[in-house]
Amino acid sequence: MSVQQADPLHDVLTLVGTTSRLSVGLVAGGEWALSFEPPPAVKFNAVRRGRCLLTVDGVPEPIRLAEGDCFLLTRPRAFTLASGPGVRPVPARPVFAAATGGAARVGTGEDAILVGGRFDFGERARELLLDALPPVIHVPGHTAEAATVRWALEQIDAELRDRPLASALVTEHLALVMLIHLLRLHLAVAGPGAVSGWLAGLTDPIVAPVLGAMHARPAHAWTVAQLAGVAAVSRSTLAARFKQVVGRGPLDYLTGWRIELAARRLRHGDETVAAIAREIGYGSESALSNAFKRVTGVSPREYRRRSGPAGGRIAHGAGLGDRPV
CATH class of the missing domain: 1.10.10.60 (Homeodomain-like)
Structure with missing residues (x-):
């Protein structure tokens, strides 16, 4: 039976009014650790250079992030980014408040560089979309399936570096492209129980x-x-x-x-x-x-x-x- 088909993911993302905003980047080196307050929106970060360790409240095991990796935090939970285990974190808010040149700096050197931002949704997003996802979605950057995510991040990097006309608008749209591919990739590789409901x-x-x-x-x-x-x-x-x-x-x-x-x-x-x-x-x-x-x-x-x-x-x-x- 041939019947017209629609895209439910498109419908829900449109209904909840998805928008994106890039934040100040992070440059870190040596031994360092930053503690972040629970974000009010869905948070994402990508490692553009180096590696670091992500720890999220309520998630039993820390997540090792390598160059090219991304993560999506779908719940308002506190989290920590660090050079490795055992480093005492400092609050991230003052570090980012002192950012210059579009980047916050912690530690010594430039061993790790991260870009990040947030996705804002309408009032129905929590129930319609986010509650069906795990608290953290980690996408390893080395996999073939993550090629489009890597492309979007490379384009974001170029826009942030060169600042051509309308770069802010372009980067926001590229971030939305990245979100859709992150969700696609998660749906494609997630095991039983990783998502629930209509997803x-x-x-x-x-x-x-x-x-x-x-x-x-x-x-x-x-x-x-x-x-x-x-x-x-x-x-x-x-x-x-x-x-x-x-x-x-x-x-x-x-x-x-x-x-x-x-x-x-x-x-x-x-x-x-x-x-x-x-x-x-x-x-x-x-x-x-x-x-x-x-x-x-x-x-x-x-x-x-x-x-x-x-x-x-x-x-x-x-x-x-x-x-x-």
Whole structure:
């Protein structure tokens, strides 16, 4: 059965409003160690020269970083970068506050050079994306699979070194390219349990085409039989496999994604609830309102009011990353 496919990773990254920002680089030498406070956003660093040791709160073993390696810190956890074990760290904040020429310096010499930055996401990113990832993603730079990540880092280096016109904008977009390839690479090489929820489904041969079909046509009145046809399996096989991999049934997932689409329109647009209902596959305003309240705990109108500039934020009761209750 040939069915139009969409890219769920693209959809979620777009929905959560992914942006990037490069930070001051780090030049280090001799014996050194820096302790970093829990970052407010997703943190990334890449070793452009030398090597160092990464220790993250809550992660049992330190991670040795070699030249070309990258890491992505997906949780707000304190971490330490050091020349090796046993070195007493100093706080990183004053070191970076004293940075000159686009680089902070610690120790003596230039044995190690790191570039880094942060990825900022919208209010739904934690539940939709980040909670499905491990606290730290480490990508060794020497592997053939990391070639595109190395290319992006080389281009970032060139932009930072030569500062051509619009270099800040170019480096931010290159960082986003790097993020996507880091996620792709992690999904490609991750073992069982390394990711969960819909992310795990992206690499499953039965679940992936079903996710793609639902994201391509979220307003379609999908049945389990139709979705099983997309995957070329029986209804029972799809239902069991989808729940095993994603943590919920395919139609529960579809409801969750529709509610995410509705919530984004309510937060950022001025469409009526009835118009939103038609666009995402509900036959009436009341049908959407019932589903929306069941998932989020509030009506669409109340959600819009609370999500406005004066209303603060509201958490969903169940999203793509949660099992339905």
